[in-house]
Amino acid sequence: MSLPELAKIRQEILNGNPRFLKRVYSDYRSDCIRILTSKNYCDNDTAHDLFTDSIIILRENLLNRKVQNLNNIKSYLTGICINLAKEKNKKYIKKNKKMDMVRLLYYENEHTSIEAKETKEELVRICKSALSKLSERCQKILVAFYVHKMSMQEIAEDLEMSSRDVAKTIKSRCYKQWIKESKLIRKTN
């Protein structure tokens, strides 16, 4: 895949068009999952999750221009999936050890994490509602900056703004509005 093609895909993704990602998802899913399960990296359900995560990583890497050459998408995704699986297994072992330590100390389970999860879900709901109150451009800028970690220069170029400073000013305004809206939603709840 040539650089202009990658740039076109990046532009599409940034504008909220998931066409390319959807195609990659359906074309390579079964192959990647088969590799992960046949090599005993994980079970089938975990493989599904890891593959979806690998698409998210592909999106980040495309947006951050980390992908310069994408001739073999299958190998690229499989590589990500295997790394994720290895990392997950490592974390699992580590977590188990920590959990055992905590159990030895308190003989209690992770009750607080349930509360934390509930709060997170509530925040996601507030965030989504507040975001929907903003203009499409604001939404794109905030997602590009805070989620995709793009620089203001990249955002200005990809979202066709005259300069980095203009993008910065707009981002700041959008951010303030987003926080304000979220607080209003929080208050009415």
Added chain:
Amino acid sequence: MKNLTEKEYELIQLFLSDNLKAADNLLFKSNLENEDFRKELEYQASLIDALDAYDKSKLKETLQENNPLKSNSVRRFRFGIILKYAAIVFLIGGIWFGFKDALFHQDINKVLLTHSSPYPPEKFERGSQGKMALKYKEAMGYYANENFEMANNLFLDLNPQNGKIILYRANCLIKIGKYKEAIVLLNSIKNTSDIKLKQNAEWYLAIGNLYLENNDGELILERIVKNPDHIFYSKAKKLLKEL
């Protein structure tokens, strides 16, 4: 939360955007001692995390929209297997339910009959000639002769709160098939401090529940076999084996 100044908001935004300059860094750190500032910082940080989580979950949903988690062929294959097994289970279930009553009832009743001999009637010494004592004797006579209906009525006329009489009544009720009433009575004495009475109540509770085909029956038996000192330890063990 108190309103923060424009500068404080700017500091938070700069920090969360990784754009805090060295000069602002000192100011930012000193502001951290202000609880309102800290709360605002935490809130905005958590909202940004929520934005990340929301965006990723939105993409996952989009990707899976027309691509259900399991591929269709796998699903169809699994669905076929499930259907096959469901049909077999349904067939066996039908046969089982058709004959269950005849088979099961016959068996369990047979087993229980051999295990559920009633609490032995009391033997009387000479000299107990009071009115109540005579009635008690009469009730016990009916009980010994297996006229449980009459025995129950007479026991009821005596002291209905007496633990031993409750046990006899419960035995009468089991014998005349009023298991639920028997269970109620036995439950009222199962926590008594009289060990003999308590263990008898447990045993007959198990019997009553087994007649009603309640799981409690086996559970009580399992509890009994955990205590080798229980009067009904070996009986319960034997009954459990036969069930």
